[in-house]
Amino acid sequence: MRDFSIILKTLLRQKFRFQRYTANGKKNRVLLAFIVVGVACLPMIALVAYSVYNTGLIMKAADVVTEGYTYLITALQAVVLFTGIISMLNTIYFSKDTEFLLPLPVKTSSIYTAKLVYVYIDELITGVLTSLLLLIPYAIAVNAPFFVYIQLLLVIIIAPMLPLLLGAIIAIPLMWIIGYFKNKGIITSVVYVLLMGILFGLYYYFIYKYTGSVAEESLPGQMLANLIVSISDGARAILPNYLLAKTLNPASFGEYILNFLYAILIYAALMGIAVTISSLVYRSTIMKQLENPKKKMVVKSSEKRVGIVGSLIKSDAKRLFRDPNMGTFTLFQLVIVPIIVVFMLYQFSGDNLSGVDTAFLKPVIIIGAVAFTLFMGMSTNTAATSAFTRENRNFYVLKTLPIDFKNILKAKIYLAAIFSEITLIITSIVVAVMTKAEWYYFFAMVGVYTFLNLGTTCVQVLVDLARPRLNWNTFNEGAKNNPSSLMSLLIGFVMMLVVVAIGGIFLYPLFTTGTLSAWAEPVMWGILLAISLVYMIISYEITMKNSQKLFDRIEQ
């Protein structure tokens, strides 16, 4: 217990210690970056909160308040699972402090538990922020009494445990498989990403299975009745959350106590099982990660020459993918963005919404998918690929190369753009196929994506050079310690708003008259293409012009 608390204290210090000034004496602006991104995201936050509030009103009218709480707790857990499993794998299994901690005279179970609790505390922040967005507006909408807000605090503390424990269990086979493929270069990252893809695919399938199939009848009254039954059954299927939700909407004090105790018991039992199993295999699992097998392999002594930029891209890509952490994050969007888009489109498809004609909404759905994909595509892998600062000590090696800086710059931009582009093309195919769109949609989407992608990558490179932070080794560190990666999020968000705004202007008549004039869509796509092209040219020129002096300035 003593060792556990010392390690936990140290991990928390390492994580949360704020430095007022950076190493080169400048004021640390990470907090400011968080505030800027937070303020910029306010409209979206307000939109989500407002939607949840309205859902609350509907749930109350349909008398399924508890079920609503259940889904919101599950949604909160989904967010924690998404961010938590990544954080968990980085902290517990891929962490560089493992070699430092293992020689210390402490039990491995103390190290494991301290790290698990550390991830939990870290994810608690995500849980609190998500609950502010989901649970509070819902509680207001259903007219919850004061004690519910107190109980919400307990729910927020308890709820993130479930996804983390699920993550702890999932991590075991994941790490064994990764261990099996270890030192097989890109295969490790690909296997890892595919496993994550399967995990998230199953997760979304589970959620949509219960919330997606609305009704088979076309009569509105029957649809509503079926919907309520479906919501009710689905909520009960997630028992621990349903019990927790019942504590927020109890019929009596006795029922509150009973459900709370049940919930605590189930959570404690699950926690006990998960921690016991995973701490037992923790030591052997991390040792597999630390091993560095020598193997006999046929190595090509010469490779086809691809020019300076090509060679820089090739070596950067190899380094990226041979590092499971960075490789995974680079490939992650390739899997996760299409998966989410598939489920989003499925929600709006005619097959799912029986009796509801969604054909007329096709242009809106496409624009929505484009906007969402841009946001995800522009903001998910940027810290891993485009950042010069990812180079760390290699950064100085780049400085010593006897080549024109523009070549180094182009290599960085092209590598990052290529991977985002693959995601965007895959998603364009998904959107075109699922919406049965005409062929020109596909080319228009790819065009808009390509121009915006290249332009944005340039801006990201420039932002990274303007505020360089060299000391980060994992994607998590990059995302949390480097303000530049937060700016990527902001850029992605702005991009999404621009597409939505232009789409909104041209597609608005659909909502009022149900029809569009023949020229509306071609003109809309034409304008989107033109704006994207201009954006790309301007950002490329600005980046090419200003990067060298920023590059030279670093650590002079």
Add this chain to the structure above:
Amino acid sequence: MLKIENVSKSYAKSPVKAVDGLNLEVKDGEIFGFLGPNGAGKSTTIKMITGILNSDSGNIEINGINLKRDPIKAKMTIGYVPDEHNTYDKLTGNEYLNFMGEMYDVPQKTLEERKTKYLRLFHLEENANEQIKSYSHGMKQKILVIGALVHEPKLWILDEPLTGLDPESAYELKKLMREHADNGNTVFFSSHVIDVVEKVCDRVAIINHGKLIAVDTLANLKKDKTVSLEKIFLDITNENNIESVYGSKL
């Protein structure tokens, strides 16, 4: 005292043994140099001694304690200076040493005395309250050395300890290693700097392809006084020359 008996280690699916049937005994009061070319198995051996990796077979005994049977008790008597600085760099030097003191259960008063002594010795007093991330490479190395010494370990293991140290600190470290051994403790260190090994070590082991190919005192290894340890090392690690150079000792 360190005793390694028949220790072998293969990494997953690898046909090559990283360490192959290693036998070694390092006595109290000795500075023991562990030499070998890159990829010879030095780091794997050190990782097994410090409990970072498990051996596939064989036994490791540290100060009479079996590492597999009682790892925590064994580790309590080890101080380890790794070759990489993967530590908590947002802690200050002082906080890091307090952390190490707590881990090894060093009484507060003793910890303060040792901290003062070593921080002064390595000229780190003024930087002790700065975060480690702001330290230079050499300063990081020094704080790791101090961290490994705060509990005055019976067995002090150093992996490439002199890298990045300024001449004065390197001298102080070598002096400290000697003092530590003279106080009846064991110092086990690996290095590529053969000149240092030659000056500091009482005995030397040379490992290649995971196998121990020579272990002896410097005097015995250098039968011919005019030949440097560097020459012996190069000759021994060149497989074709082993027999001719070391002959009957193998």
